[in-house]
Amino acid sequence: MRFKYVAPALLLGAALVTALGAAPAAAQQDVAKFKQSQPTEAPSLPKLAWSFDGPFGTFDRASAQRGFLIYQQVCSACHSMDQLYYRNLSGIGLSEEQIKAIAASVQVPGGVNDQGQPIERPGLPSDHFKAPFPNEEAARAANNGALPPDQSVLELAREGGPNYLYAILTGYRDPPAGLKMQPGMSYNLYFPGFQIAMPQPLQDDSVQYTDGVKPTLDQEAKDVVTFLTWAANPEMEERKQTGVRVVLFLVFLTGVTYATKRRIWSDLHH
Amino acid sequence: MVGLYKSDFKNPVVNWIDTRMPVFTLMQKEYAAFPTPKNFNYFWNFGALAMVNLMIMIATGVFLAMNYTPNVAMAFNSIEHIMRDVNWGWLIRYAHMNGASMFFIVVYIHTFRGLYYGSYKAPRELLWMLGVVILLLMMATAFMGYVLPWGQMSYWGATVITNLFSAIPLVGPSIVTWLWGGFSVDNATLNRFYSLHYLLPFVIVGVVFFHVIALHITGSNNPLGIDVKSPQDTIPFHPYYTIKDSVGICVYLLVFAALVFFSPNFFASPDNYIPANPLQTPAEIVPEWYFLPFYAILRSVPNKLGGVMMMFGSIMVLFVLPWLDTSPVRSARFRPIYRQVFWLLVIAVLALGAVGAHRPQGIWVVIGRVATLYYFLHFLVILPILGKLERPLPLPESISRPVIRGGGPMPGGAPAKPMEKP
Amino acid sequence: MANSAALPAHPQGSGQAPQDGATKRDFLKLLAGASALVGVGAIAWPLIDSMNPSQDVLALSSIEVNLTPIPEGSGITVLWRGKPIFVRHRTPAEIKAAEDVKLSELIEPQADADRVKAGHAQWLVLIGICTHLGCVPLGNKPTDPRGEWGGWFCPCHGSQYDTSGRVRHGPAPLNLYLVPYAFENDTKIKIG
Numbered sequence: 001m002r003f004k005y006v007a008p009a010l011l012l013g014a015a016l017v018t019a020l021g022a023a024p025a026a027a028q029q030d031v032a033k034f035k036q037s038q039p040t041e042a043p044s045l046p047k048l049a050w051s052f053d054g055p056f057g058t059f060d061r062a063s064a065q066r067g068f069l070i071y072q073q074v075c076s077a078c079h080s081m082d083q084l085y086y087r088n089l090s091g092i093g094l095s096e097e098q099i100k101a102i103a104a105s106v107q108v109p110g111g112v113n114d115q116g117q118p119i120e121r122p123g124l125p126s127d128h129f130k131a132p133f134p135n136e137e138a139a140r141a142a143n144n145g146a147l148p149p150d151q152s153v154l155e156l157a158r159e160g161g162p163n164y165l166y167a168i169l170t171g172y173r174d175p176p177a178g179l180k181m182q183p184g185m186s187y188n189l190y191f192p193g194f195q196i197a198m199p200q201p202l203q204d205d206s207v208q209y210t211d212g213v214k215p216t217l218d219q220e221a222k223d224v225v226t227f228l229t230w231a232a233n234p235e236m237e238e239r240k241q242t243g244v245r246v247v248l249f250l251v252f253l254t255g256v257t258y259a260t261k262r263r264i265w266s267d268l269h270h
Numbered sequence: 271m272v273g274l275y276k277s278d279f280k281n282p283v284v285n286w287i288d289t290r291m292p293v294f295t296l297m298q299k300e301y302a303a304f305p306t307p308k309n310f311n312y313f314w315n316f317g318a319l320a321m322v323n324l325m326i327m328i329a330t331g332v333f334l335a336m337n338y339t340p341n342v343a344m345a346f347n348s349i350e351h352i353m354r355d356v357n358w359g360w361l362i363r364y365a366h367m368n369g370a371s372m373f374f375i376v377v378y379i380h381t382f383r384g385l386y387y388g389s390y391k392a393p394r395e396l397l398w399m400l401g402v403v404i405l406l407l408m409m410a411t412a413f414m415g416y417v418l419p420w421g422q423m424s425y426w427g428a429t430v431i432t433n434l435f436s437a438i439p440l441v442g443p444s445i446v447t448w449l450w451g452g453f454s455v456d457n458a459t460l461n462r463f464y465s466l467h468y469l470l471p472f473v474i475v476g477v478v479f480f481h482v483i484a485l486h487i488t489g490s491n492n493p494l495g496i497d498v499k500s501p502q503d504t505i506p507f508h509p510y511y512t513i514k515d516s517v518g519i520c521v522y523l524l525v526f527a528a529l530v531f532f533s534p535n536f537f538a539s540p541d542n543y544i545p546a547n548p549l550q551t552p553a554e555i556v557p558e559w560y561f562l563p564f565y566a567i568l569r570s571v572p573n574k575l576g577g578v579m580m581m582f583g584s585i586m587v588l589f590v591l592p593w594l595d596t597s598p599v600r601s602a603r604f605r606p607i608y609r610q611v612f613w614l615l616v617i618a619v620l621a622l623g624a625v626g627a628h629r630p631q632g633i634w635v636v637i638g639r640v641a642t643l644y645y646f647l648h649f650l651v652i653l654p655i656l657g658k659l660e661r662p663l664p665l666p667e668s669i670s671r672p673v674i675r676g677g678g679p680m681p682g683g684a685p686a687k688p689m690e691k692p
Numbered sequence: 693m694a695n696s697a698a699l700p701a702h703p704q705g706s707g708q709a710p711q712d713g714a715t716k717r718d719f720l721k722l723l724a725g726a727s728a729l730v731g732v733g734a735i736a737w738p739l740i741d742s743m744n745p746s747q748d749v750l751a752l753s754s755i756e757v758n759l760t761p762i763p764e765g766s767g768i769t770v771l772w773r774g775k776p777i778f779v780r781h782r783t784p785a786e787i788k789a790a791e792d793v794k795l796s797e798l799i800e801p802q803a804d805a806d807r808v809k810a811g812h813a814q815w816l817v818l819i820g821i822c823t824h825l826g827c828v829p830l831g832n833k834p835t836d837p838r839g840e841w842g843g844w845f846c847p848c849h850g851s852q853y854d855t856s857g858r859v860r861h862g863p864a865p866l867n868l869y870l871v872p873y874a875f876e877n878d879t880k881i882k883i884g
Contacts (some may be wrong), residue, residue: 006399015809028737053576054533055532082347083347083350083354085748085751086393088354089746093832108818120767125751126748126751126752149544153350153543156535156538156540156543157540157541157544158540160539161540192553206310219838225457232543234354235353235354235360237359239361239364239531240531240532240536242531243527243528243530243532244531245761246527246531247524247527247528247531249727249730249734250520250523250524250527250731251524252341253520253724253727253728254517254520254521254524256521256720256723256724256727257513257516257517257522258517259720259724259726260513260516260717260720260723260724261513261514261516261517261723263716263717263720263721264509264510264513264717264721265510265513265514267508268308268505329739330739333739333742333743336743337742337746340706350750351746354747355746355747355748355749356746356747357738357742357746357747358738358739358740358741358742359739359742359745359746361738362738362739475695516724516728
């Protein structure tokens with residue numbers, strides 16, 4: 001009989017150890033990365049309410065368009081978006097004429113002329129977004145050795161997604177007294193290691209909005225994050241809308257199948 | 271006609287084919303009329319679910335392959351091309367990506383069901399071992415598939431896992447170079463992984479075929495773990511279990527759809543959306559969730575070769591499980607102590623999963639070692655001893671008779687005899 | 693089905709169940725089966741549709757050509773859907789030559805007016821592939837060999853085309869194919 005209680009005791013012990021270890025550690029999981037190289041602790045990410053949240057969320061077109069304006073005027077000086085075509089901009093509600101004009105405003109490689117010399121031509125909707133630098137070395141040389149990451153799927157490539165991007169854009173502060181900053185680096189509350197090579201990109205009134213919205217830092221950050229989230233997930237609205245229909249159909253199918261099962265099995269349970 | 275099979279099918283076309291090649295008779299025998307224990311619970315759905323999942327993976331995979339480019343310069347972009355430009359490409363890719371996770375969820379539940387109800391015991395040892403072979407093949411396939419998008423986790427996961435083989439004394443480094451086809455994970459590696467990732471699923475189909483043959487020779491186990499004694503204990507597979515499996519498939523598809531459509535990157539690592547960069551290791555290299563328990567075992571052993579051997583050993587031990595468990599009783603329902611250590615094993619594996627997801631520091635190291643120790647103790651020590659010491663509850667007379675209730679140990683303490691000779 | 697399992701204790705088959713139960717079950721089975729079929733179709737369609745031209749291919753399925761840089765008397769070649777397209781700026785003499793030909797003299801009779809857009813007779817837009825065996829004829833540049841009829845000359849087997857792109861000398865059996873295009877304005881066309 002004594003043997004019988006060995007297992008429950010083991011179980012309880014293991015559960016306790018696991019629970020004690022898991023609970024606080026899980027809560028600190030995100031923070032651990034930030035803590036690694038710094039004694040001070042990064043605050044947890046702000047949680048914003050985004051237009052694209054939830055199973056019915058859609059992209060706020062006006063916000064995404066303002067975000068694209070910021071990308072054009074600010075981000076694109078250093079950051080590429082290699083996966084996007086100008087034609088994709090119809091996804092945030094730009095018209096064909098607007099897209100043609102935006103594409104035509106850049107010069108892209110146009111093959112070679114009769115003499116075999118490379119030529120340039122105005123961009124077309126079917127062209128990829130033009131990158132600010134021809135290659136990684138040029139990008140690093142122009143940015144103090146740091147490489148501005150491509151922004152096509154940036155929203156998916158960072159833990160925390162839109163909230164993290166918003167936090168970085170609004171997380172610039174004066175470095176705390178006594179912290180030795182590396183040359184050319186800026187202090188950012190949310191960046192791993194707190195020292196970021198990108199100088200604060202957005203301030204109040206960094207851009208002029210044409211739709212009357214006041215370009216505060218907070219508004220600009222929200223807009224550009226909406227744009228970047230769309231850029232990384234252009235299929236999102238179609239995906240969620242399809243998903244709602246698929247789930248409704250499957251709920252119906254499950255119900256019918258279960259009813260049929262009950263019927264078929266009923267002659268076994270007399 | 272001489273030499274032809276005499277088919278009973280009425281439909282002339284079916285009859286004509288069946289006479290010359292009795293596939294319809296075979297299907298009728300093995301899937302329609304196949305006598306199946308009448309007392310399956312919903313855990314017996316997971317074999318059919320795994321089959322459906324395998325088909326979904328192969329179908330989506332074939333169509334992804336039409337648009338994917340296995341080249342280090344183009345692989346990442348070709349995935350984004352699929353996501354953005356190919357009609358329904360996002361759906362096919364997200365279904366394939368989450369399908370891998372669903373596959374492991376289904377197969378792990380299928381495996382633990384076998385552990386709980388003793389489905390690995392005689393005469394189903396070979397059936398079980400074929401299942402372990404399928405699990406190993408799935409792991410290899412999943413690992414190589416994860417390399418194909420050529421993100422940071424693809425690259426560094428491939429580097430770390432292939433480097434495991436360098437732990438083999440003497441020939442290790444040569445084997446690693448051979449695996450890579452170069453001096454690091456590179457284009458040659460990506461190409462061969464792509465080739466094998468396309469091949470192995472069909473090998474899995476082959477082994478599944480043998481798995482099913484073995485199942486149909488021995489017949490299915492059941493929640494009571496006792497043998498079928500009379501026709502009253504069984505019902506034909508169709509329509510009873512085809513419809514019950516269909517219910518399971520619907521629920522499975524609901525979970526799958528919720529993942530694909532509303533949280534497609536739930537199981538994904540953000541780092542894999544950064545193109546592979548051989549010059550920069552991500553802050554944390556974490557394998558896909560379904561490898562975490564094994565990864566935790568690997569890291570729990572402070573010796574490189576020891577860790578690798580323990581990790582592979584954690585699966586190898588499953589091959590000999592039918593002989594490690596000495597109890598004649600199959601179902602945990604009648605094994606009060608085994609039932610408890612079974613749940614301890616589940617907790618240990620879950621804990622290992624959590625350990626694998628965290629940096630090996632502090633409490634995680636301790637939990638990892640305790641859980642690893644328990645994992646091996648469970649199979650190598652507890653199960654062999656338990657079978658000798660444990661006093662099982664009285665077994666019901668047959669599947670169709672109600673379970674003997676309120677009964678203590680059987681008179682005279684005679685051990686139950688569930689595994690009578692057929 | 694041909695044979696049924698021996699099941700003495702549990703009669704199966706709807707024939708032995710009460711009548712209303714049987715119809716309800718049959719209806720349920722039918723509904724479930726039909727729904728499952730719809731579901732399978734819904735799963736199959738995205739896979740099938742994924743083999744249709746992707747968005748990046750469709751984006752290149754129509755191109756715009758600026759006509760301004762093409763001097764009178766010469767033509768350019770642009771790539772459209774993987775094929776060379778000739779855009780030729782004809783001189784008044786070439787137009788007249790093309791219009792004055794008697795249709796009975798042609799291998800494949802077709803009026804010049806049917807091969808150009810009304811009001812834009814100086815522009816000729818064709819698929820630049822010889823209708824014989826698929827070579828690309830010469831003749832866009834005034835310095836190229838253009839053959840006896842001043843249009844195009846195919847270097848592979850010597851077929852000759854006139855200034856309307858009609859075949860005048862074999863072995864090619866047909867005129868150069870036309871492409872669907874439209875004038876966006878006087879100096880820009882959209883092909884496709």
